[in-house]
Amino acid sequence: MRSIDRLFEHSTRSLAQRTSRRSVLAALGRILTGAALLPLLPIDRSSRAEAAQDGAGAAAAKASAKSIDDPNSCEYWKYCAIDGFLCSCCGGSSHTCPPGTSPSPITWIGTCHNPADARDYIVSYNDCCGKTSCGNCECNRNEREKPMYRLSRNNDVNWCMANADANYHCSVSVILGVAEQ
Amino acid sequence: MRTATFNAALLCLFGWTQLFAAPPLPTEHLTVESLGPSNPHWIYAVDEAFYNETDARVNLFDGDSYRRLGQIDAGFNPGVNLSPDGKTTVIGTTYFSRGGHGTRTDVVEFTDNATLALTGEIVLPSKRANTLLTYFNLAYSADSHFLYVSYVTPASSFGVLDPAKKAVLGEVDTAGCVLVIPSGPNRVSSLCESGRLLTVTLDADGHEASRAMSEPFFDADVDPVFVQGVPIRNGYAFLSFLGEVHELDFSGPAPVIRAPWSIVSAAEKGHWRPGGQTVAAVHRGLGRLYVPMHRGGEGSHKSGGTQIWVFDMKTHQRMARWPLALGKLSPVIAIQVSQDDAPIVFAATDKSDVAVFDALTGQLKHVEKQLGQTTWFFLNP
Numbered sequence: 001m002r003s004i005d006r007l008f009e010h011s012t013r014s015l016a017q018r019t020s021r022r023s024v025l026a027a028l029g030r031i032l033t034g035a036a037l038l039p040l041l042p043i044d045r046s047s048r049a050e051a052a053q054d055g056a057g058a059a060a061a062k063a064s065a066k067s068i069d070d071p072n073s074c075e076y077w078k079y080c081a082i083d084g085f086l087c088s089c090c091g092g093s094s095h096t097c098p099p100g101t102s103p104s105p106i107t108w109i110g111t112c113h114n115p116a117d118a119r120d121y122i123v124s125y126n127d128c129c130g131k132t133s134c135g136n137c138e139c140n141r142n143e144r145e146k147p148m149y150r151l152s153r154n155n156d157v158n159w160c161m162a163n164a165d166a167n168y169h170c171s172v173s174v175i176l177g178v179a180e181q
Numbered sequence: 182m183r184t185a186t187f188n189a190a191l192l193c194l195f196g197w198t199q200l201f202a203a204p205p206l207p208t209e210h211l212t213v214e215s216l217g218p219s220n221p222h223w224i225y226a227v228d229e230a231f232y233n234e235t236d237a238r239v240n241l242f243d244g245d246s247y248r249r250l251g252q253i254d255a256g257f258n259p260g261v262n263l264s265p266d267g268k269t270t271v272i273g274t275t276y277f278s279r280g281g282h283g284t285r286t287d288v289v290e291f292t293d294n295a296t297l298a299l300t301g302e303i304v305l306p307s308k309r310a311n312t313l314l315t316y317f318n319l320a321y322s323a324d325s326h327f328l329y330v331s332y333v334t335p336a337s338s339f340g341v342l343d344p345a346k347k348a349v350l351g352e353v354d355t356a357g358c359v360l361v362i363p364s365g366p367n368r369v370s371s372l373c374e375s376g377r378l379l380t381v382t383l384d385a386d387g388h389e390a391s392r393a394m395s396e397p398f399f400d401a402d403v404d405p406v407f408v409q410g411v412p413i414r415n416g417y418a419f420l421s422f423l424g425e426v427h428e429l430d431f432s433g434p435a436p437v438i439r440a441p442w443s444i445v446s447a448a449e450k451g452h453w454r455p456g457g458q459t460v461a462a463v464h465r466g467l468g469r470l471y472v473p474m475h476r477g478g479e480g481s482h483k484s485g486g487t488q489i490w491v492f493d494m495k496t497h498q499r500m501a502r503w504p505l506a507l508g509k510l511s512p513v514i515a516i517q518v519s520q521d522d523a524p525i526v527f528a529a530t531d532k533s534d535v536a537v538f539d540a541l542t543g544q545l546k547h548v549e550k551q552l553g554q555t556t557w558f559f560l561n562p
Contacts, residue, residue, distance in 0.1 A: 140483055
């Protein structure tokens with residue numbers, strides 16, 4: 001027992017000799033400042049906290065980090081309220097229409113959270129039009145989506161409705177900017 | 182052993198002799214099948230055909246014999262309804278002149294339900310709302326004198342048609358409110374973002390005579406209602422995302438909004454939710470409400486039910502929970518109940534299998550595999 005006491009006494013004195021009191025305070029300060037800043041980052045956690053308690057949260061938790069970054073996956077972060085076929089699986093990308101189709105000039109907007117940079121982005125969900133359904137990579141996600149009476153937040157209507165060729169082919173999600181809190 | 186072999190050979194010979202002696206099959210004449218008299222267990226199952234969306238169709242299915250009886254073509258992203266007497270299926274749809282592309286023609290097509298033959302059409306302005314299937318994409322007035330069609334361009338309005346003369350009578354602006362909820366001989370209500378109901382009354386020519394706004398009955402930010410209202414006695418019920426039931430009585434000159442009631446307990450609220458493409462069905466005679474329910478959070482309002490909950494609409498008490506996993510069914514996204522005294526429930530899964538239940542006991546009677554591609558809506562008289 002005495003030998004253990006001696007060992008701790010030796011190591012403490014040794015640490016005190018190698019470390020200034022100011023450097024310890026500085027390190028502690030850095031940790032405390034970081035902890036204080038974290039809640040100020042622009043993240044809306046309210047919906048996620050609710051979702052986490054339920055099936056949607058569990059499903060999201062299962063989605064691997066890879067699929068959240070994969071534009072061919074329905075779990076891709078930008079697709080949080082997309083409903084249709086992913087243009088990235090139809091010859092386009094997450095923000096470009098496939099060859100020979102036309103983008104819808106009218107659309108609806110949503111906000112999706114990018115876990116990679118912890119920012120919320122405003123995205124525009126456009127449909128690509130003029131050919132029949134792509135039929136590939138169907139994806140139906142509805143975070144903050146609203147029924148048809150709030151049309152600017154609705155993904156049920158055919159947004160190709162005003163195109164010269166109004167047939168629906170696939171859907172994209174285009175970043176419009178960072179959502180300001 | 183030798184006797185047995187002999188007997189077998191004799192039997193074989195006898196069989197062959199019989200075969201050669203049998204008269205030939207009669208000649209056949211190609212005709213068209215008749216439907217025969219309808220029964221309350223027939224269901225019009227609307228297949229949106231989402232994977233090749235220009236090819237939607239309505240499958241007429243018999244819930245007793247489990248046979249497909251016929252098909253009605255439904256074009257692109259259709260709205261579908263039945264006439265009040267059940268004798269006509271009316272489909273609002275869109276065709277492109279070259280199949281998947283080309284000039285757009287919006288049209289309402291009428292089908293005689295006794296023969297499944299087309300009987301006429303009305304060409305519309307190219308404004309028909311292309312949206313999910315509800316009772317309110319197009320709908321008849323109670324006396325069948327008018328037919329209303331929801332328009333979204335995205336400005337919202339509705340068309341008034343004369344189904345007898347096959348003519349467009351006019352168009353009424355709805356100031357951002359959507360869909361056509363019919364009541365009486367000449368009233369049309371629409372759902373508004375403010376949570377109110379706009380009701381337009383028409384004159385004898387189908388033009389607007391007056392309009393009125395209700396008080397708000399839901400908050401689109403806090404707890405939106407699904408637009409897929411369900412017919413109840415004297416009106417429609419609208420369920421909210423969180424499970425409130427808003428019953429609207431349209432029997433008077435102005436809609437009466439009854440006090441809402443909940444299908445979830447305080448502990449279940451926000452955790453168990455209705456959802457899917459068709460979110461509920463009501464047996465109007467028995468006053469029973471059938472709702473596919475799932476566990477889910479915000480954004481899960483289109484998820485199918487893992488259970489069907491049954492409620493008494495008078496007492497608001499839950500009568501049963503039917504777990505669908507027992508029948509190895511995937512989540513249910515559309516539901517309907519027949520309106521007779523021995524009712525059956527039709528429930529379409531997210532794989533377009535259609536389960537048939539005894540509506541009184543919950544007993545699973547049959548699963549029709551793949552009744553269509555994306556069956557999202559059922560209609561019955």
